[in-house]
Amino acid sequence: xxxxxxxxPVPVPPWVQAAMQQPVIHHxxxxxxxxxxxxxxxxxxxxxxxGAVAAxxxxxxxxxxxxxxxxxxxxDKIAVLDMGKFSGRWADYGEVLGCEVxxxxxxxGETWQVDELMEKLKPHGQLKGIVVTHSETSTGTIVDxxxxxxxxxxxxxxxLIVVDAITSVGAMPYYHxxxxxxxxxxxxxxxxxxxxxxxxxxxxxxxxxxxxPNDPGDxxxxxxxxxxxxxxxxxxxxxxxxxxxxxxxLAYIKKETLPVIWQxxxxxxxxxxRGVEEIGGEVFSQYPTDSLxxxxxxxxxxxxxxxxxxxxYGWKLSGGQGELKGKILRISHMAEAHEGIMQxxxxxxxxxxxxxxx
Amino acid sequence: xxxxxxxxPVPVPPWVQAAMQQPVIHHxxxxxxxxxxxxxxxxxxxxxxxGAVAAxxxxxxxxxxxxxxxxxxxxDKIAVLDMGKFSGRWADYGEVLGCEVxxxxxxxGETWQVDELMEKLKPHGQLKGIVVTHSETSTGTIVDxxxxxxxxxxxxxxxLIVVDAITSVGAMPYYHxxxxxxxxxxxxxxxxxxxxxxxxxxxxxxxxxxxxPNDPGDxxxxxxxxxxxxxxxxxxxxxxxxxxxxxxxLAYIKKETLPVIWQxxxxxxxxxxRGVEEIGGEVFSQYPTDSLxxxxxxxxxxxxxxxxxxxxYGWKLSGGQGELKGKILRISHMAEAHEGIMQxxxxxxxxxxxxxxx
Numbered sequence: 212x213x214x215x216x217x218x219x220p221v222p223v224p225p226w227v228q229a230a231m232q233q234p235v236i237h238h239x240x241x242x243x244x245x246x247x248x249x250x251x252x253x254x255x256x257x258x259x260x261x262g263a264v265a266a267x268x269x270x271x272x273x274x275x276x277x278x279x280x281x282x283x284x285x286x287d288k289i290a291v292l293d294m295g296k297f298s299g300r301w302a303d304y305g306e307v308l309g310c311e312v313x314x315x316x317x318x319x320g321e322t323w324q325v326d327e328l329m330e331k332l333k334p335h336g337q338l339k340g341i342v343v344t345h346s347e348t349s350t351g352t353i354v355d356x357x358x359x360x361x362x363x364x365x366x367x368x369x370x371l372i373v374v375d376a377i378t379s380v381g382a383m384p385y386y387h388x389x390x391x392x393x394x395x396x397x398x399x400x401x402x403x404x405x406x407x408x409x410x411x412x413x414x415x416x417x418x419x420x421x422x423x424p425n426d427p428g429d430x431x432x433x434x435x436x437x438x439x440x441x442x443x444x445x446x447x448x449x450x451x452x453x454x455x456x457x458x459x460x461l462a463y464i465k466k467e468t469l470p471v472i473w474q475x476x477x478x479x480x481x482x483x484x485r486g487v488e489e490i491g492g493e494v495f496s497q498y499p500t501d502s503l504x505x506x507x508x509x510x511x512x513x514x515x516x517x518x519x520x521x522x523x524y525g526w527k528l529s530g531g532q533g534e535l536k537g538k539i540l541r542i543s544h545m546a547e548a549h550e551g552i553m554q555x556x557x558x559x560x561x562x563x564x565x566x567x568x569x
Numbered sequence: 570x571x572x573x574x575x576x577x578p579v580p581v582p583p584w585v586q587a588a589m590q591q592p593v594i595h596h597x598x599x600x601x602x603x604x605x606x607x608x609x610x611x612x613x614x615x616x617x618x619x620g621a622v623a624a625x626x627x628x629x630x631x632x633x634x635x636x637x638x639x640x641x642x643x644x645d646k647i648a649v650l651d652m653g654k655f656s657g658r659w660a661d662y663g664e665v666l667g668c669e670v671x672x673x674x675x676x677x678g679e680t681w682q683v684d685e686l687m688e689k690l691k692p693h694g695q696l697k698g699i700v701v702t703h704s705e706t707s708t709g710t711i712v713d714x715x716x717x718x719x720x721x722x723x724x725x726x727x728x729l730i731v732v733d734a735i736t737s738v739g740a741m742p743y744y745h746x747x748x749x750x751x752x753x754x755x756x757x758x759x760x761x762x763x764x765x766x767x768x769x770x771x772x773x774x775x776x777x778x779x780x781x782p783n784d785p786g787d788x789x790x791x792x793x794x795x796x797x798x799x800x801x802x803x804x805x806x807x808x809x810x811x812x813x814x815x816x817x818x819l820a821y822i823k824k825e826t827l828p829v830i831w832q833x834x835x836x837x838x839x840x841x842x843r844g845v846e847e848i849g850g851e852v853f854s855q856y857p858t859d860s861l862x863x864x865x866x867x868x869x870x871x872x873x874x875x876x877x878x879x880x881x882y883g884w885k886l887s888g889g890q891g892e893l894k895g896k897i898l899r900i901s902h903m904a905e906a907h908e909g910i911m912q913x914x915x916x917x918x919x920x921x922x923x924x925x926x927x
Contacts, residue, residue: 406810
């Protein structure tokens with residue numbers, strides 16, 4: 212089977228699989244509480260926060276929807292940076308919630324610069340919140356979240372900043388607390404090296420205060436998970452096995468240290484981008500993120516190239532989504548997709564091109 | 570570690586754990602489609618339906634909330650049988666949705682008889698839907714779902730019948746299609762012998778027609794999962810590893826056949842109920858379900874008994890929830906908690922009592 216180099220899901224390392232082989236414990240026990248206490252401690256490190264964190268079942272999509280549902284209600288005026296398939300989805304979901312959505316669109320592959328963004332927002336007056344996708348996975352594009360969050364906080368002291376950090380936390384520098392983010396969302400199947408299925412939250416004290424009233428039975432309300440996490444417990448039946456898997460990844464990241472992991476991801480991205488341009492490729496995004504690269508190849512059928520790479524050389528990459536279908540390939544630099552792997556893929560990409568031309 | 574005899578989560582058999590060790594495949598591939606096609610076929614057998622079925626991430630709570638959210642909207646008049654912690658939660662959630670909820674309460678441990686139920690509903694006129702908990706896990710109580718669904722269908726031809734079958738599908742006779750249920754919900758950590766984390770749906774054609782408009786990005790909308798399932802695909806990132814685990818359980822149930830599995834569960838319940846009364850216990854529910862037994866012991870501290878059983882004899886049972894906290898114990902009869910295990914627990918329960926009296 213081909214090695215997954217898709218920008219999620221990523222391959223699950225054997226030591227994560229081993230962690231998920233532990234027997235199920237009941238979630239209403241002191242054993243679970245001790246486990247979850249340690250889990251939450253490591254999660255704080257990975258989010259770089261001393262504040263509230265929690266886990267929930269869900270794909271990344273549900274995680275961001277949970278955050279938006281908990282913080283925004285019908286009639287709220289919110290801005291959403293819309294620069295690709297995922298960031299655009301959050302704008303759509305804002306409309307599902309009945310919010311007045313200011314959709315800040317950019318052509319796919321471009322990004323918002325902080326000053327341009329602030330200018331664009333000015334005529335709209337006060338805002339309840341903003342949703343920023345730190346690393347847009349459909350186009351491989353980064354935004355300068357630190358600068359944006361900092362200016363937003365000055366111009367709109369009460370604004371709620373929600374961040375889709377699904378392909379950023381654990382892959383590149385991310386500081387939930389220092390950057391003043393109100394709700395950060397990430398997911399299991401990216402830099403956390405786990406199967407899809409869990410989402411993770413960090414929430415500021417202001418964010419918690421601003422949440423809608425929470426019915427304790429409401430699965431979608433983030434506050435239910437945060438309140439339970441204060442007692443090291445879970446509001447519903449805890450997904451113990453997936454939590455074991457994430458716990459192993461969090462402990463690994465803590466041991467390796469974040470800077471070491473961020474640097475490995477950055478190095479992988481650098482090597483790939485340089486290499487792909489040398490063989491006639493082109494990085495699609497003007498502001499490439501480190502967790503994945505979206506790229507074009509100058510000549511040749513992108514479908515055929517993807518297929519040769521997978522079938523002949525054993526590397527599974529992703530194609531484009533939406534308007535980029537059939538136009539780009541996307542490769543992960545997260546977790547085990549390190550520099551050495553990139554060198555191999557580049558060599559095989561060159562051979563695949565030659566094969567196509569022949 | 571004590572053997573889990575809690576009525577969920579149940580222990581995960583080694584062959585389910587082995588299935589979850591398979592490598593992650595990408596969810597946008599022919600391999601995933603072939604896998605999910607076979608998965609859905611087996612799931613139809615377990616629900617006893619030829620109609621639409623699908624899986625989603627979630628705990629059981631989220632599954633029922635998804636069903637209610639998809640089918641009922643603000644202002645809809647719905648009835649909810651409220652006979653315990655879980656069925657009561659669905660009434661609460663109906664109110665979160667803004668429905669006009671007719672809360673059909675019974676003291677915990679009692680059940681609704683079909684004629685009494687129909688009488689009670691009469692003055693309320695037309696109903697959009699009803700939520701029935703087939704087997705109430707907090708009290709160990711069953712309702713005669715077949716009879717209730719059949720009379721409801723005659724009196725209210727258009728009514729949408731939503732069933733919480735979380736501790737019934739795979740444990741006792743359940744016929745989604747033949748009984749005319751519109752939406753059945755079950756969860757992974759009960760009779761399906763898996764870790765918590767997945768919910769499963771069977772939906773009638775009428776149910777699908779009656780659903781609210783579905784935004785394709787809405788994680789909570791059941792129709793998104795059903796539409797994708799028609800193409801053997803998943804609307805969001807598919808939780809491949811948990812799906813592998815469920816696939817193994819579904820294939821096992823199909824091979825063993827449902828009647829054999831239902832009978833084993835029934836037999837386990839019969840043996841335990843008879844045995845516990847012989848040693849001075851009392852079955853709590855007046856209409857006990859087969860998937861678990863809630864029981865009292867005439868004398869002695871229930872906390873101390875639970876603790877001795879766990880620490881001294883290695884059997885982990887559940888206590889009571891809500892108003893039954895400290896008053897009852899609950900034991901599972903699902904999956905591997907078969908008759909032979911019940912005999913052992915009964916012997917140890919007798920010894921534990923003696924130890925407490927000494």
